[in-house]
Amino acid sequence: MTDDDITLAAEFALGLLDPNEVEALARRGEHDEEFSALVAWWREQFLPLIDEHETSPPSDVWQRIERALPQNDNMRRSLRRWRAAAVTAAAIAASLVAVVLLRPLPVPSQPQVMMAALKGTSGASATVAYDVTSGRLMIVPGTIDTKGKEAELWVIPPDGTPRSLGVIDTNRATHPVVAANRRALIKAGATFAITLEPKGGSPTGLPTGPAISAGKISAT
Numbered sequence: 001m002t003d004d005d006i007t008l009a010a011e012f013a014l015g016l017l018d019p020n021e022v023e024a025l026a027r028r029g030e031h032d033e034e035f036s037a038l039v040a041w042w043r044e045q046f047l048p049l050i051d052e053h054e055t056s057p058p059s060d061v062w063q064r065i066e067r068a069l070p071q072n073d074n075m076r077r078s079l080r081r082w083r084a085a086a087v088t089a090a091a092i093a094a095s096l097v098a099v100v101l102l103r104p105l106p107v108p109s110q111p112q113v114m115m116a117a118l119k120g121t122s123g124a125s126a127t128v129a130y131d132v133t134s135g136r137l138m139i140v141p142g143t144i145d146t147k148g149k150e151a152e153l154w155v156i157p158p159d160g161t162p163r164s165l166g167v168i169d170t171n172r173a174t175h176p177v178v179a180a181n182r183r184a185l186i187k188a189g190a191t192f193a194i195t196l197e198p199k200g201g202s203p204t205g206l207p208t209g210p211a212i213s214a215g216k217i218s219a220t
Contacts, residue, residue: 005035013042113220116192120213126168128153128192128215135178137165144170144212149196154207155182155217156191167201168194188219 011017012025029036114130125142137153144151151170154162163182168174178186193214195207202208 006038009035009038010042013039114186114188114217115220116215116217118192118194118213118215120194120211122212124194124212126194126213130178130186130217132183132186135180135183137176137178138173139168139176140173141168141170144194146170146196149209150199150201151194151212152197152201152207154193154195155185156193156214157185157187158189162193162207164202164205167197186217188217190217191215192217 008017008025012022017025025035025039029039112132114132116128118124118126118128122145124144126144127140127142129138130136131138139153141151150167153165153168155165156162163185165178165182166176168176191214193207193211195202195211196209198208
């Protein structure tokens with residue numbers, strides 16, 4: 001389909017053509033399936049606009065416009081295309097208004113990353129980030145002297161009871177996945193803390209050694 005074909009199909013669908021052209025295009029549609037489908041598509045696009053916003057201009061408005069235009073061979077086709085462009089622009093404008101009015105308001109996005117900088121009086125430090133979407137931690141240890149023990153990471157929610165997030169490697173960055181029953185506890189205002197525990201971690205499920213560093217969790 002050329003640009004002229006697309007315009008003709010739109011004019012045909014809108015009823016802007018003279019009888020001779022209507023007859024010729026109707027015959028074309030009988031054997032040109034692509035053109036016939038294009039006319040049907042245009043009718044489908046314009047139908048809601050016509051149904052919802054149907055208005056009729058004064059009966060002599062187009063005649064007065066035609067009389068006011070310069071007389072030349074291309075005048076009638078130019079006028080029809082101007083009419084089609086005006087109706088098309090109105091359809092687009094109506095569609096945009098509908099999109100603006102019907103589109104749901106954006107929901108404020110939830111924080112996707114929680115982070116804390118852990119520090120202690122003995123100089124032990126670490127940075128811990130938590131990806132809410134994946135449930136994965138990123139633990140970057142600073143200077144941590146384990147004194148022959150193991151460092152264990154805890155989350156301490158507002159209820160004050162520490163929950164273990166597992167033993168951590170103090171020599172390199174790691175990316176462990178948080179157990180499903182711990183994820184809801186990691187939120188702004190809670191605390192990450194590191195304690196020194198026996199090999200394999202705390203045997204009691206609660207800290208048994210001193211907290212060597214801690215930091216409040218904040219959303220980023």
